[in-house]
Amino acid sequence: RKEVEQDPGPFNVPEGATVAFNCTYSNSASQSFFWYRQDCRKEPKLLMSVYSSGNEDGRFTAQLNRASQYISLLIRDSKLSDSATYLCVVNGGRGNFNKFYFGSGTKLNVKP
Amino acid sequence: EPEVTQTPSHQVTQMGQEVILRCVPISNHLYFYWYRQILGQKVEFLVSFYNNEISEKSEIFDDQFSVERPDGSNFTLKIRSTKLEDSAMYFCASSLQANYGYTFGSGTRLTVV
Numbered sequence: 001r002k003e004v005e006q007d008p009g010p011f012n013v014p015e016g017a018t019v020a021f022n023c024t025y026s027n028s029a030s031q032s033f034f035w036y037r038q039d040c041r042k043e044p045k046l047l048m049s050v051y052s053s054g055n056e057d058g059r060f061t062a063q064l065n066r067a068s069q070y071i072s073l074l075i076r077d078s079k080l081s082d083s084a085t086y087l088c089v090v091n092g093g094r095g096n097f098n099k100f101y102f103g104s105g106t107k108l109n110v111k112p
Numbered sequence: 113e114p115e116v117t118q119t120p121s122h123q124v125t126q127m128g129q130e131v132i133l134r135c136v137p138i139s140n141h142l143y144f145y146w147y148r149q150i151l152g153q154k155v156e157f158l159v160s161f162y163n164n165e166i167s168e169k170s171e172i173f174d175d176q177f178s179v180e181r182p183d184g185s186n187f188t189l190k191i192r193s194t195k196l197e198d199s200a201m202y203f204c205a206s207s208l209q210a211n212y213g214y215t216f217g218s219g220t221r222l223t224v225v
Contacts, residue, residue, distance in 0.1 A: 031211065032212075043203055043217060043219050046213040046214065091211060092168075097211055098168050100214075101157065102147075104153075
C-alpha cells in the first residue's frame with residue numbers, strides 16, 4: 001500500500017467555485033501533515049500545515065481525520081492562480097519522523 | 113523572504129560520471145534534505161541531514177550517493193557514478209525544526225546521457 005494516496009484529477013472548475021481534495025495515508029503513527037502546491041516544472045511550495053483541530057488560511061481550509069487516516073483541503077472562491085498540482089505530504093511516523101512522503105498530487109485547473 | 117539556493121539549475125552529464133549538486137539552505141535552518149522528482153512522477157525522499165550527519169535515508173540513497181555540509185553554509189549531494197535512471201529534478205530543502213514544513217530550492221535538473 002502506498003504511504004500517501006491522492007486522486008490525480010484533474011479537477012476542472014470555474015472561477016469562484018469551491019473545490020475539495022482528499023488524501024489518505026497508511027501509517028497511523030504519522031504525526032506531521034502538510035499541503036504543498038507545485039506549479040509545472042517548479043519546486044513544491046508549502047501551502048499549509050494540517051493540525052488535528054483543523055486550520056484555515058484565507059480561502060484555504062485543511063482538516064485531519066486521524067481515525068480514518070485522511071487529510072482534506074478545501075479551496076473556496078477559486079482563482080485562476082490556484083491552478084496547480086496540490087501535494088499531500090505526511091511524515092513517516094515512529095523512527096521516520098524526519099522522512100516525508102509525498103502523494104502523487106491532485107491537479108486543479110481553474111477556468112475563467 | 114529567505115530562499116534555498118541551488119546550483120546549477122541544469123546539469124547534463126555522461127553515464128558513469130560523478131556529479132555534485134550544490135545547495136545553500138536558509139541560514140538559520142538546522143535540518144536539510146534532498147528529494148528528487150523524475151519527470152511526471154511524485155517527489156521522493158532521498159536523505160535528511162542534521163547536526164552534521166545523516167538522520168534518515170531512503171532505499172534510493174545507496175552507496176552511489178553521499179551528502180556533505182563542508183563549510184557551514186553549503187549542502188551538497190554527490191552521485192558517484194551516474195546512471196540513466198538518475199535523470200530527475202533534484203530538490204534541496206531546509207527547515208528550522210524537525211517536523212516543520214520545508215522550504216524547497218528551485219531544483220537542479222540532472223540529465224544523464
